[in-house]
Amino acid sequence: MCTIGGNIGTASGGLCCVKYGVTAEYVLGLDVVLADGRLMSTGRRTAKGVAGYDLTRLFVGSEGSLGVVVRATLALKPQPPQQLVLAAEFASAAAACDAVCRIMAGGHVPSLLELMDRTTVRAVNELTRMGLPETTEALLLAAFDTPDPAADLAAVGALCEAAGATQVVPAEDAAESELLLQARRSSLVALEAVKGTTMIDDVCVPRSRLGDMLEGVERIAQKYRLTIGVCAHAGDGNTHPTVCFDAADPDEARRARESFDEIMALGLELGGTITGEHGVGVLKKEWLARELGPVGVEMQRRIKQVFDPLGILNPGKLF
Numbered sequence: 001m002c003t004i005g006g007n008i009g010t011a012s013g014g015l016c017c018v019k020y021g022v023t024a025e026y027v028l029g030l031d032v033v034l035a036d037g038r039l040m041s042t043g044r045r046t047a048k049g050v051a052g053y054d055l056t057r058l059f060v061g062s063e064g065s066l067g068v069v070v071r072a073t074l075a076l077k078p079q080p081p082q083q084l085v086l087a088a089e090f091a092s093a094a095a096a097c098d099a100v101c102r103i104m105a106g107g108h109v110p111s112l113l114e115l116m117d118r119t120t121v122r123a124v125n126e127l128t129r130m131g132l133p134e135t136t137e138a139l140l141l142a143a144f145d146t147p148d149p150a151a152d153l154a155a156v157g158a159l160c161e162a163a164g165a166t167q168v169v170p171a172e173d174a175a176e177s178e179l180l181l182q183a184r185r186s187s188l189v190a191l192e193a194v195k196g197t198t199m200i201d202d203v204c205v206p207r208s209r210l211g212d213m214l215e216g217v218e219r220i221a222q223k224y225r226l227t228i229g230v231c232a233h234a235g236d237g238n239t240h241p242t243v244c245f246d247a248a249d250p251d252e253a254r255r256a257r258e259s260f261d262e263i264m265a266l267g268l269e270l271g272g273t274i275t276g277e278h279g280v281g282v283l284k285k286e287w288l289a290r291e292l293g294p295v296g297v298e299m300q301r302r303i304k305q306v307f308d309p310l311g312i313l314n315p316g317k318l319f
């Protein structure tokens with residue numbers, strides 16, 4: 001649930017981005033109220049257009065720091081057909097990540113390719129009593145909304161087996177598919193219920209490093225003696241390691257923050273980014289500078305200065 005302004009402000013994504021792309025790819029033009037009160041229109045209504053700098057793209061993901069979006073021209077697509085989902089269980093997260101690479105490198109175009117690790121699966125069961133397989137180390141959900149989704153699922157199921165899946169279960173119909181997706185959608189709420197509070201990381205890594213990312217997060221969870229569940233938009237390499245902690249326990253809260261930071265460091269080490277879709281806000285300010293480097297940050301600050309010389313738009317965010 002979000003507003004169009006917030007969605008544009010954070011360049012949001014979601015489960016189906018692996019096929020359909022993120023918000024940025026759908027924003028053609030904007031009406032923006034600038035810091036000095038003037039109204040500016042950016043972009044186009046046409047399929048193509050390269051007149052001047054792409055200010056539309058600059059605003060998408062700018063977290064309200066450059067202007068206030070009051071109108072947006074969005075590209076629309078026809079509603080896709082009902083998707084059919086497959087669930088595959090793996091004995092290790094590495095095997096599941098290998099399957100993800102095989103599927104994408106094989107030229108398949110799933111409408112969704114999501115991963116839930118063991119911790120997340122157990123948390124979802126605890127909350128919803130869904131009866132997901134608790135012996136699994138990683139559960140992969142793949143979906144297709146193609147003309148023949150059953151054939152696509154069969155091909156992808158074979159790739160999962162080749163990567164070592166211990167069980168592959170294709171949904172038979174829309175209702176079963178929806179149930180599997182419900183499990184994935186419950187993940188963050190379920191992890192929140194573990195200890196009452198969560199810090200949700202949003203590290204996106206090159207798909208080929210997904211296995212290293214999951215392995216690293218497990219190491220970090222052990223080091224800090226914390227529960228960290230990972231659900232991921234695996235097809236995009238976008239992971240959400242979710243640190244579960246008791247906010248009333250100062251020592252645990254400190255360990256949670258340190259582990260959260262270490263996960264971002266790991267993401268950068270693996271050639272990734274500190275945020276795939278949630279944005280920087282306040283929590284990751286220091287990390288933005290680490291990712292962009294001094295020259296990158298300086299140029300971004302200068303852009304901010306041009307649009308908001310008095311610093312009245314979302315002060316304290318991003319930098």
Ligand SMILES: Cc1cc2nc3c(=O)[nH]c(=O)nc-3n(C[C@H](O)[C@H](O)[C@H](O)COP(=O)(O)OP(=O)(O)OC[C@H]3O[C@@H](n4cnc5c(N)ncnc54)[C@H](O)[C@@H]3O)c2cc1C
Nearest residue numbers: 002003005006007009010012013014063064068069277278
């Ligand atoms: C539990 C949880 C799960 C999430 N899951 C996902 C996910 O799967 N994928 C994903 O991409 N994101 C996810 N997010 C983050 C998500 O990007 C944002 O929460 C959401 O898109 C922002 O929309 P909002 O309407 O809540 O905006 P807000 O949170 O109100 O604002 C978000 C940012 O946009 C700015 N903004 C708001 N309106 C405007 C406007 N009119 N003009 C300019 N700037 C504006 C705000 O200043 C702020 O910086 C999740 C967040 C939470 C808490």
